[in-house]
Amino acid sequence: MSETLKVLIVEDEMIIAESISDMLEDLGYEVTNICIRATSALEKIKQSTPDLALFDINLKGDEDGIWLANQLKGLQQFPFIFLTSYGDRKTVDLAIETSPYGYLIKPIEKESLYGAIEVAMKRYSELSQSSVDQSFVARDYFFVKENYQYVKISLKEILYIKSDDNYLEIHVDGNRHIIRSTLKDFEQQLPASDFIRIHRSFLVNKEKITSFSPVAVFIEKEKLPISKKYSEALSAGFKTMG
Incomplete structure (x- = not known):
């Protein structure tokens, strides 16, 4: 939020x-x-x-x-x-x-x-x-400029991040924030224990995943594609039974 x-x-x-x-x-x-x-x-x-x-x-x-x-x-x-x-x-x-x-x-x-x-x-x-020393990973939030002012976004509230060339859509509690960055660069700033790549265009918050299959990840009502390349890593990141 x-x-x-x-x-x-x-x-x-x-x-x-x-x-x-x-x-x-x-x-x-x-x-x-x-x-x-x-x-x-x-x-x-x-x-x-x-x-x-x-x-x-x-x-x-x-x-x-x-x-x-x-x-x-x-x-x-x-x-x-x-x-x-x-x-x-x-x-x-x-x-x-x-x-x-x-x-x-x-x-x-x-x-x-x-x-x-x-x-x-x-x-x-x-x-x-x-800066490595001042990376926002050391904190739990970062700022995005919107409507002529900066607003704070908590990392734990992020649902997922979608890449659109050199821009990112950061989805938080029904809202979408746009920043200029590549998904690769942004991913390097995030704690790997909390976020996982599921597709070349999608990065998701593990805590927000409600269910997943070999071809899709569900976050609340959102259905996001998962590519074969990242499917095994996602399964390994969760304890599964059956």
């Missing part, structure tokens, strides 16, 4: 935080939390990783947004964008060292916020699917 992008806001000026929250919701995103301290934000992140976060650099207290970004090393990675009222070179240099996915100068406008999120998610999606 696809989900709306979940965003964490770390900003100690509540008027600004609420304004940003309203902008995000207008853009179709879900605000999970607003934190006014870096330490409380870190605890929230450890409890539930957001899809994206906005960190104000100049937070009140000893720990600022740059401190928070540095604490994320070793935790599950996600894209974050810095917010600041200061654009001086020293601040920018310190921020860059944490490898942010964006940098916005206050006051924040809806158009610039949307653009920063788009760039951050596109970069994150590309890195996730091309």
Whole structure:
């Protein structure tokens, strides 16, 4: 099932935080939390990783947004964008060292916020699917851009994937998502224990298979072809009796 992008806001000026929250919701995103301290934000992140976060650099207290970004090393990675009222070179240099996915100068406008999120998610999606260290296999979801925003797709909810040349149809709970990729490349990103090829054009989630025969696989009401080449591998992947 696809989900709306979940965003964490770390900003100690509540008027600004609420304004940003309203902008995000207008853009179709879900605000999970607003934190006014870096330490409380870190605890929230450890409890539930957001899809994206906005960190104000100049937070009140000893720990600022740059401190928070540095604490994320070793935790599950996600894209974050810095917010600041200061654009001086020293601040920018310190921020860059944490490898942010964006940098916005206050006051924040809806158009610039949307653009920063788009760039951050596109970069994150590309890195996730091309880097061995950051492969989405290490997580249980990935993002697809639809209707001018990125939505999260859980691997366990995928029914099957159909290849159409250089495009893939990802079928999830009655919905179809289109991405540009070959089936071979996409298959390499998926856990082999959960997905199996049944045809040169079809890859299926093992957990979603309801029945199969030597010539077809059934997933709910869908009947998918199975080629002889992959039939034995499918049978071997399941315990059968009789």
